[in-house]
Amino acid sequence: DTGVSQNPRHKITKRGQNVTFRCDPISEHNRLYWYRQTLGQGPEFLTYFQNEAQLEKSRLLSDRFSAERPKGSFSTLEIQRTEQGDSAMYLCASTDTSKAEQYFGPGTRLTVT
Amino acid sequence: RKEVEQDPGPFNVPEGATVAFNCTYSNSASQSFFWYRQDCRKEPKLLMSVYSSGNEDGRFTAQLNRASQYISLLIRDSKLSDSATYLCVVNTGGFKTIFGAGTRLFVKA
Numbered sequence: 001d002t003g004v005s006q007n008p009r010h011k012i013t014k015r016g017q018n019v020t021f022r023c024d025p026i027s028e029h030n031r032l033y034w035y036r037q038t039l040g041q042g043p044e045f046l047t048y049f050q051n052e053a054q055l056e057k058s059r060l061l062s063d064r065f066s067a068e069r070p071k072g073s074f075s076t077l078e079i080q081r082t083e084q085g086d087s088a089m090y091l092c093a094s095t096d097t098s099k100a101e102q103y104f105g106p107g108t109r110l111t112v113t
Numbered sequence: 114r115k116e117v118e119q120d121p122g123p124f125n126v127p128e129g130a131t132v133a134f135n136c137t138y139s140n141s142a143s144q145s146f147f148w149y150r151q152d153c154r155k156e157p158k159l160l161m162s163v164y165s166s167g168n169e170d171g172r173f174t175a176q177l178n179r180a181s182q183y184i185s186l187l188i189r190d191s192k193l194s195d196s197a198t199y200l201c202v203v204n205t206g207g208f209k210t211i212f213g214a215g216t217r218l219f220v221k222a
Binding site for chain 2: 031033035040041042043044045048050055056091100101102103104105106107109
């Protein structure tokens with residue numbers, strides 16, 4: 001399967017703990033996005049990478065959130081000191097420079113208790 | 114005002130019906146437009162791009178009206194399997210992509 005993959009698929013954590021999610025984009029795609037989606041809403045943009053460079057971060061992304069894409073391939077999203085309001089589906093999408101349509105991974109569903 | 118607005122629905126239609134969704138966007142400089150489909154607790158999947166001249170893919174037809182800043186999706190001969198949330202997506206150039214909150218469709222036998 002050459003689609004976008006994300007791990008883990010589900011994460012339950014206690015408030016105050018740190019969590020890290022991984023995204024492996026489609027191999028030839030140089031653009032990678034992270035989104036957050038809550039019930040009844042569309043995906044909300046969090047951050048964007050072109051190759052290894054993080055070019056944009058949403059105001060939604062507080063200082064507790066950090067994302068990396070060290071070699072321009074897979075990416076990680078870390079949330080420190082999780083809060084109950086962080087509970088959501090975290091989606092990763094990728095595309096290449098010549099296209100605007102994005103392809104999504106299955107998401108990581110985070111529940112903070 | 115949200116940058117991309119959709120009627121949340123739900124739209125409840127019988128099998129075989131024709132149903133249409135509209136979506137409005139606020140940025141007149143928007144460049145690319147898409148419809149995505151999202152099943153419950155699944156990731157969004159690209160349904161179709163929307164071209165200026167309108168385009169059709171089987172039972173699905175998408176239209177773009179730049180003057181009024183809206184796009185539409187028409188589904189003919191609805192199937193039970195069409196039940197999903199339909200997300201309107203607008204790209205304003207470069208990386209910036211805005212998703213609507215989605216329109217829920219239920220197709221009933």
